Amino acid sequence: MSTSAPEWIPLLVPDMPSPEELLPWLRRMHATHHYSNFGPLVRELEAAFARRFALPQAQLTTVANATQGLELVLQALDLPAGARVLIPAFTFVATATAVLRAGFTPVLADVDAHCWMLTPAIARDACQHMHIDAVLPVATFGMPHGMLEWHQFEKETGLPVVIDAAAAYGSQWLQGAEGTLVFSLHTTKSLPAGEGGLVVSTRPGLAAKVRQLSNFGINLDPAADVPVGALAGVGTNAKMSEYHAAIGLVSLSKWELSAQSRQALQCDLTTALSAAANGRLVWQAQGCDASLMAPTLLCARLPDAQTRATLERLCAEARIMTRRWYQPLLTGMQVLQGRAIELNAHRAIDLGETLLGLPFFPDMALEQRQRIQDVVARACGGQ
Ligand SMILES: Cc1ncc(COP(=O)(O)O)c(C=O)c1O
Known part of the structure; x- marks a missing residue:
């Protein structure tokens, strides 16, 4: 079969x-x-x-x-x-x-x-x-x-x-x-x-x-x-x-209910994935004097570009969609050359090379969460 x-x-x-x-x-x-x-x-x-x-x-x-x-x-x-x-x-x-x-x-x-x-x-x-x-x-x-x-x-x-x-x-x-x-x-x-x-x-x-x-x-x-x-x-x-x-x-x-469920999902996923990665994932820090009330995305920062590439590949093999959010960076967009002024953006460049968007949506099934956890553990050497 x-x-x-x-x-x-x-x-x-x-x-x-x-x-x-x-x-x-x-x-x-x-x-x-x-x-x-x-x-x-x-x-x-x-x-x-x-x-x-x-x-x-x-x-x-x-x-x-x-x-x-x-x-x-x-x-x-x-x-x-x-x-x-x-x-x-x-x-x-x-x-x-x-x-x-x-x-x-x-x-x-x-x-x-x-x-x-x-x-x-x-x-x-x-x-x-x-x-x-x-x-x-x-x-x-x-x-x-x-x-x-x-x-x-x-x-x-x-x-x-x-x-x-x-x-x-x-x-x-x-x-x-x-x-x-x-x-x-x-x-x-x-x-x-x-x-x-x-x-x-x-x-x-x-x-x-x-x-x-x-x-x-x-x-x-x-x-x-x-x-x-x-x-x-x-x-x-x-x-x-x-x-x-x-x-x-x-x-x-329905906003309050939806926001609560998104917060709960974010909390569950970041906790589970951090554990799967042996603490090697970094999440976006809260801003100043205010917190994220209704997350719509999940973006993990990997220790380096190579680990990001490994996670991307393992996700694709396990049929998990990912996204390199905001890549290429604005500094790398050809249409903007000569139209925008570029300041030193080395932290943005580092971020762009190590960040990966992972699935995030209400009612994510347990099997789906487990599949993501498994590949994160493999990519980050947590297992
Ligand atoms: C940072 C940022 N600015 C502007 C926009 C554009 O919003 P809209 O699709 O409503 O035009 C987006 C959309 O994703 C965004 O992420």
């Missing part, structure tokens, strides 16, 4: 609401005949966010996705032409493309060796070496930044800071400080709406300006200098649809 190969263990499985859960919201949408353009469901979602952030609704706006949210925030900041925006070299490409598409120059900085993020200390150092106009740190893999520290940096330097908190909904809060945050509500994120984004900002007028730019730049305010219906700026169409808001509202109603 031939034993068939086991099914591949996927890297991620989206945790999206079911059609049954969506139906009441879709019925509501259809009854109003309002499908986009800041309809009732988008406004309800925004009101729910405003309550959670304890901010006036005018200080946040939904957008079609985080990439456009970042672009529009950068545009709304009125930075000087050719402005240099400091970003980490270790991030998803959208952080860099947002800067370029807003007409600015990304400056690629190093990251901290423990939390894998661009920190205020790294930003201060970069500012001493070259002129920087704004800073765009990333809440890497959803790890929140300490906002008091970043606000202190803003006050000290006068530079605007925008946190690319794409993966950090539910983990990244303002923590009583002033600040600007951009979240993604993509299917793979902790609050999935299919596609979507959320901009939160205490900077006066910023969220309203982003909202206007997300609606082509059309003025809708009778008290403004330009007539209602006229362009107040060169915007784009980055509005969230009512369909996406419906998904976001269902996801929000």
